[in-house]
Each structure stands twice: as structure tokens, then as C-alpha cells.
Amino acid sequence: MSPSAEFSDDFDGPGLDTEVWVPHYLPHWSSRAESAATYAVGASELRLSIPPEQALWCADDHDPPLRVSGVQSGVFSGPVGSTIGQQPFRDGAVVREAQPAHWGWTPRYGRLAVRARMDLAPRSMAAVWMVGIEDEPVRSAEICIFEVFGDAVEDGGGTPSAAVGMGVHPFRDPAITDDFAAVRMPIDVTDFHVYTADWRPGRVDLRVDGRPVTSVAQAPDYPMEMMVAVFDFPQKAASAPPDHVPVLAVDWVRGSPTLA
DSSP states (O other), X not given: OOTTSOEEEOOOSSSOOTTTOBOBSSGGGSOTTTTBOXXXXXXXXXXXXXXXXXXXXXXXXXXSOOEEEEEXXXXXXXXXXXXXXXXXXXXXXXOSSOOOOEESOOOOSEEEEEEEEEEOOTTEEEEEEEEEOOSSTTOOOEEEEEEEEGGGEEOGGGOOXXXXXXXXXXXXOTTOOOEEEEEEESOOTTSOEEEEEEEETTEEEEXXXXXXXXXXXXXXXXXXXXXXXXXXXXXXGGGSOTTOOOEEEEEEEEEESOOO
């Protein structure tokens, strides 16, 4: 798909559109079998979840322990044993299962919007973010459209709120500096909200339900893919009921090359 094309997925079909989405989380560092998402498409939404029996991701290598269900709109890696791959989680990480290049949706600039809700406990987190396709290591920065930790969700006195993380991270891109903030907002994240990034040369403006939240005066200048995922941190097991299932449900994803 052209980086300048309009994009829309309402998750109205009988299943996930695998011409766009890869239903695995960074499978090159693990394997397709061990990184497979638990998900369902129905009632016009993509529902990612982590049931209690779901195994750890990179169980013998990722510290702290992590479980994750995610989809991504692109993937590629170098050969097994190489260090060529997207979003390495530690220095020296090596490819365990080579991934052929798959570019389902890789925009370069434009309006990126997601309508989503989530059910989190203090041990879980949900996020949608854009990452550089990393066909070159420096093309690796991140635009975080939203990141919500369950322990930052509050319902004090019946007035719900959540700290919503938004901004950019450089990773291996020397042209980007870290500019990220978790802003507390008076929203109930178990309800649907629209999270938007307006990405243009030299600037990213981030909004929730049309309300400006933060802006950063820098921006990656290369194609990026979308990552959509819910995470569970077993080390925080005491903070949630043992049968709690974290959920990230996405009603739709939109991408437009224009900001009008």
C-alpha cells in the first residue's frame, strides 16, 4: 500500500485482514507460534486479550516477564542469528525466526486515528504506536498515539480519569530526541475514545476526542507501521485478580495523507 494512500479498517469482515495486519508481536525475536496474538474480530471491532493460560513472550530472554497480544501493519527481519530486526528489546538481541518483508500499511505523514477502549488492571497496559519500518537501523523512531497503564487509571469519587502517554521516542534515530508525557485526562478508558496523531514534517500534534493533549516539534521523516497491543506484567500479579483478562478493543483505524 502506498505511503500516501487513504487507509481505513472498520473490522467489519469475518476475520482480520492479514493483507494489512500481522497477528503477532515482533515475531522475529521469538517465533510466529510463540508470539501469536489472542484476538477476535466481531461486532465491528478487533478485540485483543490475554487469557490466564497465555504463555510469556520470549520467556527465556525478556526481563521482566511479559505477556502480549498484538497486531502490526508491517514486519521484516534479517536471517536467523543476525541482529537485523525491528524494535530490538535489548542490545545484542538476535533473530530467532526470519520474517519475510510484509508492508501492509506504512504511511509517511498524515492523520492517524484509532477509536479504542480497554479493560485493564494494575498489572496490564494497552497501547497503539507507530514505529519506523527499520529497513535502515536509524529509521526506528516511535510516535506513541496512546499508552495507558492500568495502575494509572483511577475512579476516585466516581470521576474516572487516566494518564494517557503520548509523544515520540528516538530509539536508534539520532535525529529525534525523547519527548513524551503521560497527561491525566478526565476520561473513562473502558469507553470508546478517539486517539489521533497529526504527523507532518517537523511536528506531531496529539489529541483525544478532538481535544489537544500535547505537541512535539519534531517528527520522523520515513514510513512507519502501526503496532496495536495489550500487555500483561506477571511480576505485578498481586495487584489484580488471578482471572483478570486485559482487553484492548479497537472499533476502527483511519489514516489520511491530509490533515484537513
